[in-house]
Amino acid sequence: MENAAATNMMRRFCVGDVIRRRVLRSPREEALVMNYKGKIIRRMNYGELNREANRFANAIMALGVKKGDRVAILSHNCIQYVVYSLALSKMGAWVTPLNFALKGREIVPLIRHCEPVMFIVEDELIDTVREVENEIPSIPHRIMINLSGEKPRPEDWLDFDALCSEKYPDDEPCVEINGDDVLTLMYTSGTEATPKGVMNSHGNWYATIMSNAMDQSTYFRNSDAARQHTMRKSVGLGAAPLFHVAGHVMIFFHLFTAGRYILLHSPDPKVIMQLFQEGEVTRGSLAPAVFVNLLGTPGGEDRVRKLFGNLEEVTLYGSPASESLLRKIIEILPNCQFQNYYGLSELTPLGSKLDHDDLLRKTIEAHRRFHGAEPIGQPHSMVEMKIIDENDREVPPGTIGEIAVRSPAVMMGYYKAPEKSAEVFRGGWFHTGDLGIMDEEYYFYFVDRKKDIIKTGSENVSSVEIEQWVAKNPKCSDCTAVGLPHERWGEAVTIFVVPKPGMTIQEEEIIRYCREGLAGYKIPKRVIVLSELPKNPSGKVLKKVLREKYAGLYRESRLAEGMDGDGTSGKKGRKFLRS
Incomplete structure (x- = not known):
């Protein structure tokens, strides 16, 4: 071994070294279990x-x-x-x-x-x-x-x-x-434009792995509810695709903490539910919609206990959970720690985390103070985060602005795109393109992607706020809001809704429901009922697909004429759309 390489190996940040060192401590412990289309084919x-x-x-x-x-x-x-x-x-x-x-x-x-x-x-x-x-x-x-x-x-x-x-x-x-x-x-997933190549370094990944381990250890040590669990014996479910940054961070974290990881060839819902029911999995990620759908069926609470009773930690993703849903699942699964997480590929994806002990409190605060913005917690120990205005100046607590981040996990840049990299790195901070709010306790809230803000008339409407309100409708399984071209309003708030199994949703009932909790300019001009929302394999809603498919909705519909600013129409009734 040459001297330079030997010296480098002595002190370097190299992700491959971490697995080698793990082997020295536990070579015979099971690391991976391969589930191929419902069958275990390799350990x-x-x-x-x-x-x-x-x-x-x-x-x-x-x-x-x-x-x-x-x-x-x-x-x-x-x-x-x-x-x-x-x-x-x-x-x-x-x-x-x-x-x-x-x-x-x-x-x-x-x-x-x-x-x-x-x-x-x-x-x-x-x-x-x-x-x-x-x-x-x-x-x-x-x-x-x-x-x-x-x-x-x-x-x-x-x-x-x-x-x-x-x-x-x-x-x-x-x-x-x-x-x-x-x-x-x-x-990147490419939901809006041509995908960008994100370059994450060994140092980026090292920071993410170490910060996650450190913060997880601190939380488990300080939380009475969590202290009974031990990360060393965790069993994770690998449903997140490995082409995505979330898939890689989960596999790295489990391997480097001596956990066991069950790899799923593809995220088949039947296989996932079977694995949860068998009780081996202790850590996983679940969308609130899964709990909503199960609890809406006869004997739903017992089904949730049976399926998820052995889980010790769940990361919630997708549409934010409502206060009432959080209270219910915490009551049904008292031994499980729930958390929200915020991260991007460009952050490897080290961002912020809202731990179980603060989840309900900050969800309530988000609805009462910040119009339903999603609480995403405090930055990881190695992360600095702030909210800035359009001139990159930090804004006071409670003010909406762009989330900016700096940490050792921030990407090296976009491959072959130095101008784009310089644009998001200006001022020595990574500009996420996400709108957020910081409160007085240094907790953050996600408002929306800047590009997903709906500009209707003279108002800016958060698609997330619309989605969170509609998601609480007892008939709604999933939903997403977008702005579609409108001659009068510029963009018209449009909500796409997926009903729960066995239920039907009429456009007028969603409009009435929105009038109960949303300002007039936020009420959707149209409600479109779908059997499912278009999503990529990472579970992200493809709003671009909906915008393209329904771009001519208001041009083609006579209902576009005579609509008032509160979402009502001068015509008699509305056309019920189903796709």
């Missing part, structure tokens, strides 16, 4: 995981892959995906995940942008890539992950598992890696 302990990662790293280095090269992957969650991420973290290449839901034509520009030297593809997705193979620039090495065993490996493609075999040495790769070296190149 792997920490020692085996580290060996396979080293072998794969050494194998691809022998093929010529080096530090700084991009290695793209298109796959659902699987053990091979984790091996790939850890292997690249050890030898300095860039983990470059692509969304498995993308069509071939959508993959092409990403491949052209990142210029990988190697492309790893799951067998189930091979056809997607082969359809556009002639449009993809030449890639020296292509590798297939054989999960189903039903697809023949294309000619000139390598087999992933063969590159992890005993044919290759399991010695630790000797590569000089520093904290500012990029580990992941993750493309």
Whole structure:
């Protein structure tokens, strides 16, 4: 080992080192369980995981892959995906995940942008890539992950598992890696525009892992309700896709705290509910809508206890939970700690967290003081956060402005986009593009994405506030609000609603419901009932799809004429829309 590399390994920030050190303490503890379409097909302990990662790293280095090269992957969650991420973290290449839901034509520009030297593809997705193979620039090495065993490996493609075999040495790769070296190149979900490539470094990920562990430990030590739980024996459910920053932070955190992680090939609701019911999972993420739907069925409380009774910690995501729902689930599941979390890919995704002890109190405060803004808690220990105006000046508590952040987890920048990076880094703070509020206790509240604010007439309306109010309707399972072009108002508040199973929703009843709790200019001009909302695999509502599909709604509808500012119409009744 050369002296420079040896000195570097002595003190460096390298994510791959963390798993090696974990193996020294618990090599035989189970690390990963692979659930492939409802069946357990593989289990792997920490020692085996580290060996396979080293072998794969050494194998691809022998093929010529080096530090700084991009290695793209298109796959659902699987053990091979984790091996790939850890292997690249050890030898300095860039983990470059692509969304498995993308069509071939959508993959092409990403491949052209990142210029990988190697492309790893799951067998189930091979056809997607082969359809556009002639449009993809030449890639020296292509590798297939054989999960189903039903697809023949294309000619000139390598087999992933063969590159992890005993044919290759399991010695630790000797590569000089520093904290500012990029580990992941993750493309944003692209709900609004062309995806951006977010460069997160080893130092970014190290800060996220360490800060999460430190803050989690502090909370468990100081909270009477949480002290009975132990992170060391946690079992996590890996439903979040690994192409997303949330999927990676969850797997890294579980592995580096000696937890066990059940990887789901895809987020099948039936499989997820089965795993919860079996009682092995202790930590997971759930949307409030899941609880709303279950509690709305006969015997709902007992079903919630049966499904989630063994959970010790739940991160709530999606539409914010109402005060009444929080009271109910805390009562039904007294041994579970609930939390809200705020983060972005650009923050790796270290942002803020609202712990269980403050969740109900701050939810009540959000509704009473801040018109239903979502409480997102206090920044992590390594994070500074503030609210700024359009001139980047900090505003007083209680004032809406843009959330700005600085921390060692802030991304290195957008790949091949220095101007865009400079724009969001101005003044030495990362500008999130999110609107928020800070209160007098240094707790933060999410108001809306700046781009999702609905500008109707002379007023700015938060889509989140509309969604939170409509979500409390007893017939509503899911909803989202957008602004659609309107000749008179500029943008018209429009709400898309998914009814609970077995229920129907009429447009007028939602309008009446909104009049009970919203100012006149916030009341939706139209209510559109859908069987489901368009979402990406990360669970994010694709508002762009709705805006494009319904862009002509008010031009085409005669109801657009004669509408008053409170959402009422001069016409008799409304047309009931269902898609």
